[in-house]
Amino acid sequence: MDLLHNTVQPYDWGSRTLLPELMGIPPTGAPQAELWMGAHPAAPSRLSRGEALAPLDRIVAEDPEGELGAVTLRRFGPRLPFLVKLLAADAPLSVQVHPDLAQAQAGFARENALGVPLGAVHRNYRDDQHKPEMIVALTPFRGLCGFRDPEDCAALLDSLRVPALRPYAETLRTVPEPQALSRVFRAFLRPPEELLGAVARALAVAATGSAGAHIAAYDRIAQAYPGDPGLLSSLMLRYVELSPGEALFLGAGVPHAYLSGLGVEIMASSDNVLRCGLTSKHVDAEELIRIVRFDAPPTRVLSPREEGEGEEVYPAPVDDFRLSRYLLRAGDPWRCVTLDAPQIVLCTAGAMSLSSSKENVDIGPGQAVYVPAGAEAGLEGAGMAFRATTGTAERLG
Structure with a gap:
């Protein structure tokens, strides 16, 4: 188990106060839009392995089966398939959609063949992965999601x-x-x-x-x-308000734009976004039109379901990720979180401890721990924590 050191993305729509208030640190005065937790090469988390901090994507690449487990490695290859974020919006995000897997692979190959550099501002496809995602509100959260009737x-x-x-x-x-x-x-x-x-x-x-x-x-x-x-x-998109604890799942081709609030976001590990407005970033309306689904069913507001041992799961129709929540009180029993898949455990309120017979890691709001596949681990404390893993994970022990 390793405490993660994560990158804050200072996008101009980000809140200057929501993340600092959650983490109990002074604001910097600059927007703090997203805190990334995962192994995406654009901003991988870092952890202590040896004498220095190492990026998580390199850790996974050096021992993929040991870090991911055989099932995850076989299903997704030698990479962590999910990315977790704390998202803090104070201004509207772009109207955007994400591609499905076939569209992402074709778009990535096409732009590679054209010689578009991966870091080019006008590039649409920065990897060959799809990007289904889910947002869980920590504060009242507002957004636009899917087409109106x-x-x-x-x-x-x-x-x-x-x-x-x-x-x-x-x-x-x-x-x-x-x-x-x-x-x-x-x-x-x-x-x-x-x-x-x-x-x-x-x-x-x-x-x-x-x-x-x-x-x-x-x-x-x-x-x-x-x-x-x-x-x-x-104006064509449905206005949605989420109360704390409620969630939205967004599949491929569903247009959306978050407006304000703080939430935990989980997605397939991708940075593929097609935009058509409300942004200073690259806009490609024609490519967005190719990707958007006008026949997508209405997006429903989701609540978690009890899975036992104090775990509440947010249902998602993908196996790239699985997100659950623990609401713990002081004196509650130790919750076993040992799985045959990699995990990221994020504290969003109170104080938590992940422990095993060999080690103990304490975390507070905004801090997260990476747990490799098969590692013995239990969660205890008082507050709220989210557990991210794959949809193929099975409990061990």
Whole structure:
């Protein structure tokens, strides 16, 4: 077992206070958007093996079966298949989608063949992996996720009383789904500047009334990204509020944009993101259109289910990752967390201890421990912890 030393990503949409408040450290004054925990080569966690800190991706590469276990190695190859993050948003993230595995492999190979450097800002595919993901709220969390029902979307456009939106609302009402969503979404990716301005003004007026939290959210987007075409595409996405402990799972091709709040995020270990607006990063609307699913079913708000021994699991239809939660009180029995797969255990509240007959690692909020496959380990303490592993993991002992 090893305490992880992790990298904070200072993306401009990040909160300046949420991560410092969780971890009990002074804020730096700069945005602190994501704390990465895993072995992704863009920002691998580091741990003590020998005299110096070593990156986790190198540790895994040097002994893949010892670190991952035979089942994980056979299923995913010599790499840690999941990535954990603490995500702290204070401004809207980009409207984005993630590819499925076949799309990621084809896109990665295509850009390699074109000679696009891996670090190029205009590169879409930075690896050959898909990126299903889940976010679990630690604070009230707001986001946009999946397409609205066409009739609901048409009603929203009508409510803004912008005459130039009427043809789009008519399309949504009269053309079969998902063709209606596709036609309007494509048109909204390149809207006239005057339409963007009119919609932004209409949202500002509506937000002063009693139109609801979703209108206030879209108005905040308009203020954060004036003149950005992503404003219109965001109107087509469902507004979602999560209470602490609730979660969303996002599969391939589902458009989304997180708006505000702090959460634990887990995903397949990939950095493939296609964006169409609300960002200073690379935008490729045409590639996003190839990837987005207009026929995806509505995304449901998830709650964890009890799995025994105090463990609550958030269901996800993938085997790249499995995320569970422990809510422990002082004096609760030692919880065995020994598995035949690699794990990352993250404390988000209170004080926890991972122990075995040979060692003991104490962690507080924002700290995490890496547990290699088969390592004897138990969890105790008082507070809240999340355990990340693969969906193929089996309990040992």
